Amino acid sequence: MQPAAAVAPAESETAPRPAAGALADTGVEIRPPGGSGALPLGPLPPVRLPASAQLAFEVQGQAKRLQYHASAELDWRQDGAHYEARQQIKAFLVGTRSQSSRGSITAHGLQPERFGDKFRSERAAHFDFGAGQVTFSSNAPPAPLAPGAQDRLSVFLQLGAMLAAAPERYPTGTQITLTTVGVKSADRWAFTVQGPEVLQLPIGETPALKLQRVPREGHDYDQKAELWLGTQLDYLPVRIRITQANGDFADLKLQERTTP
Structure with missing residues (x-):
């Protein structure tokens, strides 16, 4: 794996895909701390989206046992009806990798x-919520779309918007599960609320709420994702750490926030 690809690694060619219809009747599931099952599915949870912002990150990582330093940017824009997000990471001598997400705001x-x-x-990946499916330019088979489905970039912003709207609804130990779409498949990702922390970041001391995605059982190449949302920065991501099964990782720490 190349260092520049560490933040958003390629999806496994052999990763199992859900059977047709397997995700169609599931949306956003919220499991309370200590709960033995998901709450009954009802209306999608309320959200409070942040204003447009540009975030700059310092990046430290490891790829193939080699340590590296890089820079990353997250450009988030919304006008109340539509949004665009773009994340880009640049690593010296390796190049640039970017992810982008665009769509509507409901x-x-x-x-x-x-x-x-x-x-x-x-x-x-192209979303068609009207038809209830997502199609892929890689010629992978279409996958069903569940209500509230996100992609691998928008999911971090959507989680922040959910917690910003009703933080009391998500005490430590709460598990949030939603469909997350990559460029070849749609999978159910579960995030657990880990609790509040105060981070020492390049931007300064930053109160944050940590969420963690644990690799799924039986998925040997699944990645671990740790997300810290700035509770005084509109619940935007202030730190993101992605760890691969082989130990490679990328750790993004907020350096600057500006208004576009």
Whole structure:
């Protein structure tokens, strides 16, 4: 794996895909701390989206046992009806990798229309909520779309919007599960609320709420994702750490926030 690809690694060619219809009747599941099962599915949870912002990150990582330093940017824009997000990471002598998400804004937050992942060449996923499916430029089979489905970039912003709207609804130990779409498949990702922390970041001391995605059982090549949302920065991501099964990782820490 190349360092520039560490933040958003390519999806496994052999990863199992859900059977047709397997995700169609599931949406956003919220399991309370200590709960033995998901709450009954009802209306999608409320959200409060942040204003447009540009975030700059310092990046430290490891790829093939080699340590590296890089820079990353997250450009988030919304006008109340539509949104665009773009994340880009640049590593010296390796190049640039970017992810992009665009779509509409509904009463329940982000509704992606297109997700792109580019390193040398671009692959994309196209959402059709009306037809209830997502198609892929990689010629992978279409996958069913569940209500509230996100892509691998918008999911971090949507989670922040959910917690910003009703933080009391998500005490430590709460598990949030939703369909997350890459460029070849749609999978159920579960995030657990780990609790509040105060981070020492390049931007300064930053109160944050940590969520963690644990690799799924039986998926040997699944990635671990740790997400810290700035509780005084509109619940935007202030730190993101992605760890691969082989130990490679990328750790993004917020350096600057500006208004576009």
